[in-house]
Amino acid sequence: MSSATEVASPESVSPVRAGRWRTRVEEAILPPLIALLIALVAGDILILSFGQSPGSVYRMLLEGTWGNAYGFGQVIFKATTLIFTGLAVSLGLRAGLFNIGAEGQLAAGGFAAALAGLLLPGATPTLIAVPLAVLAAALAGGAVGWVPGVLKARFGAHEVIVTIMLNFIVLALLNYVVAAHLHVSETLHTPEMRAGAVPRFSSFLEAFHGSAANITFLFALVLAGIVAWFLFRTRGGYDLRATGLQPDAAEYGGIRVGGVWIRTLALSGALAGLGGINYVLGYKHYYEEGFGAGAGFLGIAVALVGRNHPVGVVLAALFFATLSQGGLAIHALVPKQMVEVLQGLVILAVAAAVPEVRRVLRMRPGIAAA
Amino acid sequence: MRFVDFLAQVIRIAIPYLFAAAGGVMAEKAGVVSLALEGFMLSGAFAAVLGSFYSGSPWIGLLCGIVAGLLFGLVHAVASIRYRADQIVVGIAINLLVIGITRFFLRLAFDSSSNSPRVAGFSEPAQGNIFLASLSNPLVWAGLLSVPLLTWVMYRTPFGLRIRAVGEHPEAAETLGIRVPRVRYGAVALSGMLAAMGGVYLALDQHQFTDGMTAGRGFIALAAIIFGRWDPARAGIACLLFAAAETLQIQLQGTQAIPSQFVQMIPYVLTIVALAGVVKRSVPPAALGRSAD
Incomplete structure (x- = not known):
């Protein structure tokens, strides 16, 4: 007991605090850097196996993504969906919940947005139609997320299995509805929506011409800010994080953990559902089977590499979007499938590096005692 | 349709599930979450086609497939046991990694983005009778025996x-x-090999590799494991049940009796029902997902 008061004396607090902060930053940044290095080496091997020079392939990758306005626009477009799904997964992980259902929630959100835009009269003002379509996406994704929350809180069903199974159920259900009732003949998509489209960047800036980047990106950035504020500045966010750190202690501290689980998974589902508006409201203006193209699963990678922090999520989303757009840019030299290998390696390496880096840093003299 | 043919068809569909479920039960019983079954299967399918293509022998293909499953099983084990990485993330990463690797090497080896050329398999469906063709396929026997074994x-x-x-x-x-890590390494490595054999069967049965050909079968096997409450025999029965539902759906196609999407949902819905404990709750091994310290 007496040692606790000694530690709290003003002289000893600041260096320990500074050391802790440094450790936390290193813990957050080192794993992605290690993963990036591993991916670069693996990438070199793959490129060499195809008889190309790594330097020129990587240069081509950068020129085709951040090097011109169209490529940059496509990176932004792909990153937008990933920010939503990445935020969704990371919000769940902050509460100790693994939401693997982002793929299905994303599809449900996109479908609901398209349906809203289809049902609204064509004359609906944009200022009414867009919020309604956005709300529909959030509600649909949220409903899909709510189910595993209730099953976990009420019956103790593990959310990982339930969300995986729900992905298949939701996608099959949507396929049925679209195929049996809503598709335009000869296609796998719904009719074009009558209201609710949002403008692309190319309508303000000519340079973006041809790219699908749209103002949903700005919405995603604002939402990342809101999620950060919620997590770190509100009571609900505190309850959520406390539940994630130690559910029994949180329960003992007066937090109703079951309620937090249900609310968090519903919110997480709503965030993933909102991702659907990027494609539906901002790009195609209809729902199409498989439009998510794995963005839900990649959201897990984004959350992991972004270390479950909204700022990290945005950066990681840009990184993974650069990789997938970069794959198209280098396809003339190396098959674009190379980036899929790299994505998988990055996830694996980050997952393995996180506990290892923590262990090594905690062994550093002076920190362990703090 | 004759009953024997129906049965043969059920078995044909069930074999990949049986292999993968056997592998999954082994890993999960050892406390390692098994989300990579899909990836193991796909790696086995691709390696089998590579082996069979270059050697002309399905046995070499089988061997290559098992080695691929072993390799990815070891990757899973090293990451989740040695490095204590989150087992769920490792499983998902391996699934994504295998999709990427098979696509990349499909390009490199066969210059195609969709499928490999035709390779030698164990059975020739050209004989006309799928029942007899199945009997002559050693992998069918291995798959059926994997569960009692x-x-x-x-x-x-x-x-x-x-x-x-x-x-x-x-x-x-x-x-x-008991050396906990060593037992887990063994269980996960075996699990990779078993699941990969499911993929080998699939690819050699179709005499080629097609991109993403496992098409979620690893997750159906996972559903069977949970529905079977982590018991090998019950999981095996669940595999047969799911395969029977699929066979019925194929038979009913065109009659518009039940939309195929609803039949596809059956395993997943049953799994959720089993987890929620409507009949008798499905309880996982106590230390599932926990790394030993």
Whole structure:
């Protein structure tokens, strides 16, 4: 007991605090850097196996993504969906919940947005139609997320299995509805929506011409800010994080953990559902089977590499979007499938590096005692 | 349709599930979450086609497939046991990685983005009778035997006892002198090989590799494991049940009796119902997902 008061004396607090902060930053940044290095080496091997020079392939990758306005626009477009799904997964992980259902929630959100835009009269003002379509996406994704929350809180069903199974159920259900009732003949998509489209960047800036980047990106950035504020500045966010750190202690501290689980998974589902508006409201203006193209699963990678922090999520989303757009840019030299290998390696390496880096840093003299 | 043909069709569909479910039960009983079954299967399918293509022998293909499953099983084990990475993330990463690797090497080896050329398999469906063709395929027998064999290993051998101990209470197992990481390494490596054999069967049965050909079968196997409450025999029965539903759906196609999407949902809905405990709750091994410290 007496040692606790000694530690709290003003002289000893600041260096320990500074050391802790440094450790936390290193813990957050080192794993992605290690993963990036591993991916670069693996990438070199793959490129060499195809008889190309790594330097020129990587240069081509950068020129085709951040090097011109169209490529940059496509990176932004792909990153937008990933920010939503990445935020969704990371919000769940902050509460100790693994939401693997982002793929299905994303599809449900996109479908609901398209349906809203289809049902609204064509004359609906944009200022009414867009919020309604956005709300529909959030509600649909949220409903899909709510189910595993209730099953976990009420019956103790593990959310990982339930969300995986729900992905298949939701996608099959949507396929049925679209195929049996809503598709335009000869296609796998719904009719074009009558209201609710949002403008692309190319309508303000000519340079973006041809790219699908749209103002949903700005919405995603604002939402990342809101999620950060919620997590770190509100009571609900505190309850959520406390539940994630130690559910029994949180329960003992007066937090109703079951309620937090249900609310968090519903919110997480709503965030993933909102991702659907990027494609539906901002790009195609209809729902199409498989439009998510794995963005839900990649959201897990984004959350992991972004270390479950909204700022990290945005950066990681840009990184993974650069990789997938970069794959198209280098396809003339190396098959674009190379980036899929790299994505998988990055996830694996980050997952393995996180506990290892923590262990090594905690062994550093002076920190362990703090 | 004759009953024998129906049965043959059910077995044909069930074999990949049986292999993968056997592998999954083994890993999960040892306390390692098994989300990579899909990836193991796909790696087995691709390696089998590579092996069969270059050697002309399906046996070499089978061997290559098993080695691929072993390799990815070891990757899973090293990441989740040695480095204590989150087992769920590792599983998902392996699935994504295998999709990427098979696509990349499909390009490199066969210059195609969709499928490989035709390769030699065990059975020739050209004989016309799928029942007889199945009987002549050694992988069909291996798949059917994998479940009783696994039951025997899990409940009648020291290795099986160790696996169960490690999955239920690693600390107690450690106290008794069992080397927990070593048992888990073995279980996960075997799980990779078993699941990969499901992929080998699939690819050699179709005499080629097509991009993403496992098409979620690893997850159906996972559903069977949970629906079977982590028991090898029950999981095997669940595999047959799911395969029978699929066979019925194929038979009913065109009659518009039930939309095919609803039949596809059956395994997943049943799994959720089983997890929620409507009949009898499905309870996982106690230390599932926990790394030993």
